[in-house]
Amino acid sequence: MQNQNVDMKIVLLGSSYVGKTCLVDRFINDRFDSSTQQTVGAAFLTKIINTNDNKLVLGIWDTAGQERFESMSKMYYRKANAAIICYDVTDYDSFKKLQYWVDEVRENEKNCVIYFCGTKIDLLEDESDRTVPMEEIEKYADKMQITLFETSSKLNKNVNNLFLKISHNFIKKKNQKLNSKKMGNKNSTINIKNGKNQPNDEKGICC
Amino acid sequence: MTTLNEQQINENKDSENTSSLGINKDQIQEEKKENENEKQEEEKQEKKKEIEKENINNREIEKENEEQEKGNHENEKEEQEEEKQEEEKKEEKQEEQEKEEEEKEKEKEEEEKEEEEKEKEEEEEEDLSSVQVGEEDLKKKAENFNQQISQFRGRRYQKHEEEGIHDEKWRNHKKHYLVLTQAGKPIYTRYGSDSKLSSFICVPQALVAFVIDLGDEIKCLKADKHNIVFDIRGPIILVCVSKLDESTEQIKKQLKYLHSQIIFFLSIRGTEMLNDRPHLDLRSYLGGTTKFFDSLIHRMNSYDFITDSIKYLKLKPSIREKVASALRETKFKFLRFAILLTDSGIIHLTQTKKKPISTHDLFLLQNFSQDPAFRPNEIWSPLCLPDYNSKAFVHAYLNYIDKKQKICLLLISLDPTGFMDLKTQSEKVVKTLTQDGTLDKISHTLEKTESLSVKSLKIKKLRHFIYKNRENNQCFTMKPALPYTLKSERKRLYTLYKTTRSGLLLDSKIQNKQYSSTSEKEVLIATITDDYELYTVFHPLISKNEAIEGEVQVLNWIKKNEESLFSHNIQFW
Numbered sequence: 001m002q003n004q005n006v007d008m009k010i011v012l013l014g015s016s017y018v019g020k021t022c023l024v025d026r027f028i029n030d031r032f033d034s035s036t037q038q039t040v041g042a043a044f045l046t047k048i049i050n051t052n053d054n055k056l057v058l059g060i061w062d063t064a065g066q067e068r069f070e071s072m073s074k075m076y077y078r079k080a081n082a083a084i085i086c087y088d089v090t091d092y093d094s095f096k097k098l099q100y101w102v103d104e105v106r107e108n109e110k111n112c113v114i115y116f117c118g119t120k121i122d123l124l125e126d127e128s129d130r131t132v133p134m135e136e137i138e139k140y141a142d143k144m145q146i147t148l149f150e151t152s153s154k155l156n157k158n159v160n161n162l163f164l165k166i167s168h169n170f171i172k173k174k175n176q177k178l179n180s181k182k183m184g185n186k187n188s189t190i191n192i193k194n195g196k197n198q199p200n201d202e203k204g205i206c207c
Numbered sequence: 208m209t210t211l212n213e214q215q216i217n218e219n220k221d222s223e224n225t226s227s228l229g230i231n232k233d234q235i236q237e238e239k240k241e242n243e244n245e246k247q248e249e250e251k252q253e254k255k256k257e258i259e260k261e262n263i264n265n266r267e268i269e270k271e272n273e274e275q276e277k278g279n280h281e282n283e284k285e286e287q288e289e290e291k292q293e294e295e296k297k298e299e300k301q302e303e304q305e306k307e308e309e310e311k312e313k314e315k316e317e318e319e320k321e322e323e324e325k326e327k328e329e330e331e332e333e334d335l336s337s338v339q340v341g342e343e344d345l346k347k348k349a350e351n352f353n354q355q356i357s358q359f360r361g362r363r364y365q366k367h368e369e370e371g372i373h374d375e376k377w378r379n380h381k382k383h384y385l386v387l388t389q390a391g392k393p394i395y396t397r398y399g400s401d402s403k404l405s406s407f408i409c410v411p412q413a414l415v416a417f418v419i420d421l422g423d424e425i426k427c428l429k430a431d432k433h434n435i436v437f438d439i440r441g442p443i444i445l446v447c448v449s450k451l452d453e454s455t456e457q458i459k460k461q462l463k464y465l466h467s468q469i470i471f472f473l474s475i476r477g478t479e480m481l482n483d484r485p486h487l488d489l490r491s492y493l494g495g496t497t498k499f500f501d502s503l504i505h506r507m508n509s510y511d512f513i514t515d516s517i518k519y520l521k522l523k524p525s526i527r528e529k530v531a532s533a534l535r536e537t538k539f540k541f542l543r544f545a546i547l548l549t550d551s552g553i554i555h556l557t558q559t560k561k562k563p564i565s566t567h568d569l570f571l572l573q574n575f576s577q578d579p580a581f582r583p584n585e586i587w588s589p590l591c592l593p594d595y596n597s598k599a600f601v602h603a604y605l606n607y608i609d610k611k612q613k614i615c616l617l618l619i620s621l622d623p624t625g626f627m628d629l630k631t632q633s634e635k636v637v638k639t640l641t642q643d644g645t646l647d648k649i650s651h652t653l654e655k656t657e658s659l660s661v662k663s664l665k666i667k668k669l670r671h672f673i674y675k676n677r678e679n680n681q682c683f684t685m686k687p688a689l690p691y692t693l694k695s696e697r698k699r700l701y702t703l704y705k706t707t708r709s710g711l712l713l714d715s716k717i718q719n720k721q722y723s724s725t726s727e728k729e730v731l732i733a734t735i736t737d738d739y740e741l742y743t744v745f746h747p748l749i750s751k752n753e754a755i756e757g758e759v760q761v762l763n764w765i766k767k768n769e770e771s772l773f774s775h776n777i778q779f780w
Contacts, residue, residue, distance in 0.1 A: 041588020
């Protein structure tokens, strides 16, 4: 298990108490611990998933959300393939912080694909409980071309889906790159076309 | 035998010193006469205990031990407990009264001071009076705020979270720790929530500020049983209110460690932020670390902390050598320390020759690494080792390589991006240790030694001992015998060790010292030489010669097993 090389590096970011550790715990161990304590430093976890006929080893960084670590978070999202930026759907402040993280990651890691994850949707008895308006976050996600997920670690809603989608997109992107490289080797003139096509294809995936 | 002679000579030499520290021989004899009346009763108890001892021989695990003891002692214990409870009630009442008196005194003091301050500065007066008027409102607000925080920010996992200054429970705690900024913002409180203590936190701040205005620095305040010790370190004020029989010096040492714990997470630069922005709330930077402060305070009642040393685990030299070679093989340019440790002690430490790790830093690292939340995963965290370099961060890689016995590999590196490198190094170590079965052997030995009690030495009337090797600052101790298996008795023993040690170390001119003290509950013999410190505790009805003989036996046993008890050659890369 431990000797596996990590194929894809995913980092979880977001302010304190949004539920990053719970999200990872649900995905890796399929459990929910309501007494989870604040993370100190960062934990590194691995999980092997099977997509189609590919085996993919995910290396997931569960980081601490406190301000103390903000300046040091760079070392966690360095060379990450994907970043899941979490916010609490019942906490507007955590949504504000979202924008800070987007800028931070976009600036430092251009190749990192960003995903938004609204957590704790089990706390929403009806839509009025939302302190982060759906429109606002959707608008922002559209503007930034970022895919938005909403999850509940407690009820195991959408958690697996989130990680599977991320790894699926990663494989797709990787294959595209491989293809474009092959194409590029075959005929250099098509190269320009491919270059034009690529961003269009990726819009769906975002970034 | 030479050691014995030396000791006796030293004893004679130091008789003047010891008399000042402890009890004269005459006094001991007098006490013994007094004790003789009690002897008869105690002898009965002894007989009972001897019968029990036969039973006890079969019991190895402490838990079972205690349970069965409970079974045998039930009646006695109930009686004792009743007595204790009654005593405690009496004490509580007394304490309440004392506290009320103290408070009145304090209030008076404050009033006086406030008056003085009023005379000095009119502006401040307005502020203070407004604070007093709005105190109740503030409390309500604070409570609301606290609720909000607990709703939105999750709970702070502390037993005494809900206590406030008006709660009986909060007042009855024997020892309070309080860390705050010069601006009066709380950083850490051991008991109670910050918001509920907000009105109280102003008091130490005002005291400190008042004395600073006089051009002096407040060090400690004694109010009846309470010893209130202040430690002002830059922008941070640390306060301890202790009801225990501890000296100011001992408490200062504890406060120093608490300060180091802040540095550990923020580095000295982090605390210097307070110089520029005095109203900064450090708690937002220290979020989630409260449990480390709690556990540090808990660890202050450990034999290694008391003797300023590191506790190594008892292991066969061959096993330790294998661990050493495995750790020495870890190769990474920025790696500085590689430590294999468990909750109860260190298995091995490899470090660079340039700058060895201090006992102080190692203690903080051990406290940090033992957090249960770290166990399931690999951890990578920046932290600051105050003695190593208080201005910069190092990066710690943590991996529990044996989850059952909680054996943890800790690698400290200077490179913030070195996680993957250290991960491969760690895998290498795990591979070498599991391949030849060393890891299994270690966990097997740990299982055995965990329950190793002083009884296994079969030294008559010996109840406990601590041995500190002064050469390499390592200590060794074993599980205590009755009655120190009880928590309350153990706490008393810690205090006894602390006071004895600090008393003995006061005069550093005399190198060899021997000291004995006799009380109703135990006989303690302490020896300090250039090479070692040894503290032995015996049954109260032991004769002095017997006790000294017992001490020599302990010493001989340690000499015999020295190789497995201590790691003599600390490994360097």
